[in-house]
Amino acid sequence: MAESRTDPDAGASMDDVDAPASRSRYRRIVRFATGVMLSTWWFEVVLPRIGFAGVAERGRTARLQRISRRFRVLAIELGGLMIKVGQFLSSRLDVLPPEVTSELEQLQDEVPPVPFDEIRALAEAELGVALGRVYASFDEVPVAAASLGQAHRARLSADDERIVGFRDVVVKVQRPGIDEIVEIDLAALRTIADRLSRVGFVARRVDVPALVEEFAATSREEIDYLHEGVSAERFGLEFADGARVAGPTVVWERTTRRVLTLSDVTAIKLNDVDGLRAAGIDPAEVAQTFAEVMFEQLFGAGFFHADPHPGNVFVTPHAPDAAGRTWTLTFIDFGMMGHVPPELRAGLRRIVIAVAARDGKGLVAGIQQIGVLLPSADTTELERALTELFARFGGLAFAELQDLDPREFQAFADEFGEAMRELPVQLPENFLLITRAVSLTSGVCSALDPGFNVWHAVEPFAQRLLREESRGALTDAAKSVFSYAKTIVGLPVRIDQVAARIDRGELAVDTPEIERRLDRLEGMLRLVIAAVVFATMAVGGSLLWTAAPPLAVTLLVVSIVPLLIALSGLTRRRGRRPHRRAHRSPHVTARR
Structure with a gap:
């Protein structure tokens, strides 16, 4: 690595960035993020303060659409962690307008594949033998191309088939050079975090550098396929009952740090509404079950799939079982798994119970227990605002909320914002992946069923x-x-x-x-x-x-x-x- 120096454009340390191509990648990420921050500050802070709030409001959707389109193009060109950021945002149907999510959701399928010759060279170097001797067949066209690697269908040799008991597999192979790309992206994110931490409002509430380090640790685990294999086996032991939840089997004999061989479990993509209906499966029932399964992982076991976007969950049709169920949720890609410490899990369980009971005071107590609100916070106004929230909007489905008068939402948002503005809010450790998993779950369920009612999903579990x-x-x-x-x-x-x-x-x-x-x-x-x-x-x-x-x-x-x-x-x-x-x-x- 090169010695520490300062980029005149980014204005931050570039310890982890060496070659000219790497410096260019670093600068592009930092410049884009800086432009978004300046745009947000101008339209959301400056203009409302000088009497032009209407101007900012009228152009907000078009502005977000332009930003999302530019980010999609940037992410496709750069790949790496930028793809994962876009995929996360594309599932936030509950908070982002469809003009934005429709742009970013293309990143689920738009990641360009690596040429097969490069994939073959890396895989053979890892396995120490030619692919033709390890697998009976190996499809050169990837079944999926992701930000950190890509997957190919293959068939095991006769000897391996006798050992593991199945033949059809999916082989995940890392993108060549992904380790270096991840470090460059993390360096850029550290620069962005450093700039955000200098904004008083942000610094008082979120330790952005700490969040980036948490994300860095997760990203490094995700590019270690041995770690993913262990997580896949643990997930199978804890959740894969064969009825509601299933997962692939790891072929350890053909797995290394950069190559992972799994049983082929591909089926109907989770958000393929037309495919589900064609198979006689009700998307609304899938949404309800998916929410329940994720609640169990997050608030029950405390070990959860932190990247449950539609590309990582299949709906597998089968003959009716003893309970009459004709399909199973099949999870894949266990590179990003989360762990909830006992104290945090107790607070999250308290929040779930309070939400189901429409208990504003109990919800505030749960928020304090998980560390979002400091113990010294005066929560009287927040409790009142949450009580009014439950009284007015509690029990309404996502589609029903969309039909409400926007002015009513705005009035409540202003009141709620006023209650939150002066509170000592912070984002605790171990919360980044929880937030991601909850957000993805909410967005996917809303896409499957516009009438999805989170209250109905929470109440039985609560x-x-x-x-x-x-x-x-x-x-x-x-x-x-x-x-x-x-x-x-x-x-x-x-x-x-x-x-x-x-x-x-x-x-x-x-x-x-x-x-x-x-x-x-x-x-x-x-x-x-x-x-x-x-x-x-x-x-x-x-x-x-x-x-x-x-x-x-x-x-x-x-x-x-x-x-x-x-x-x-x-x-x-x-x-x-x-x-x-x-x-x-x-x-x-x-x-x-």
Whole structure:
């Protein structure tokens, strides 16, 4: 690598950029991003402040369309990480206008393939043998060309087929020189992040350089096919049940860091609405199931596919299974997988439950728990705004939201923006891939079904989470109660031991009042034990009323027994005054 220097055009360190072609690539990315930032600042900040908000508003769609068209051309020419950025934006149907997404969605299929001679040379160098000796056949025309590699259909040799049990495979081969391209793109992104971090509004809310480093780590993992193979196997173990979810099998004998051989699972592309209908599959049902599957990965297991765009998920038709299902979601491309730490997952689960319950206060608490809002934030206005959001728009599908009066949306956006503007917001670590996965899921589901209702998708999953939380809370409460009960149960024995020592003259007490109090304490502890058992059963029955009604009824009925014991004991103590003869002494001593 060349020594550190400064690019006069970009104005940033270029430690990772060496050859003239690399410097040119670096400059083009930085210049484009800088132009977009300046354009956004002028039209979205300056013009509204000097009274030309209408001008900025009227030209916004055309301006975004021009920017997206220029970016698409740039991404196709450069490839690399620029393609992945465009693919991500193309799936944001929920927030970007169709004029923008229609331009960028072409990047899903428009990535130019690498000439086969280059692919053959790299693959043979990696495998250490000619392709004709490793595979019985190898299709020179790629089945898919992606930003970091491309895939070719092939057939295993007879020997390999006997070992793995199948013949048809897809072989992924990295694009030659992709390691260097990724490092150049990351260098450009670091420059852009550095410039954004100097903008006070952005710096107060997002650690952009940290996000770039998180993206860098993910990108380097994605170009390591050994890492992808391990992730594919883990995904299969955790999610591929063969009914709702499936995945490919890794052929490890024909896999290296730059070549990955998988069983061929290609089928109907996830967003191919016409193909789904031709196969007798309801796109709306696919959208609902896809959302549920992604919710399970994100908020349940905490290990999730972070790049679920339509090119990475197939719908595989099959004969009706035991449940009557005639298709399966088949995931591929496990280079970009995300992990959710336990604390963050707990906060995300809390958010899901709050959204399903239309609970503005609970949603704010969840947002604080995952670290988006700092603990010191005054969230009163945000809670009010979210409560109004749920009251007005909660339960509406994507298509219904599009039919609402834009002025109503604008009025709420202004009010919500005012509530958020002064809050100390930040983007926590481990959140970039989560945001990506949620955004892609939302966009894909909206494309499959314009009437897709995220509320209907969230509610069943949230109810399950709530039942799990309730059982967990009951278990924790029971453990605490029985721990206390164990201590309480042991106290009367110790009290009897102390009393016995007094009777034997081993312990002298100077007043009979202490003995009377010991007797009262012993009786009260027995009553407390009965009351604790009653409370445990009653609370447990209440928590399990929805999840397990028969068990709940049993607990509530049986809880009457310790309640009667507690009440009868209390009645007896009111009519009884225990007394024990004391051994008097001017002081308390213990004889050994």
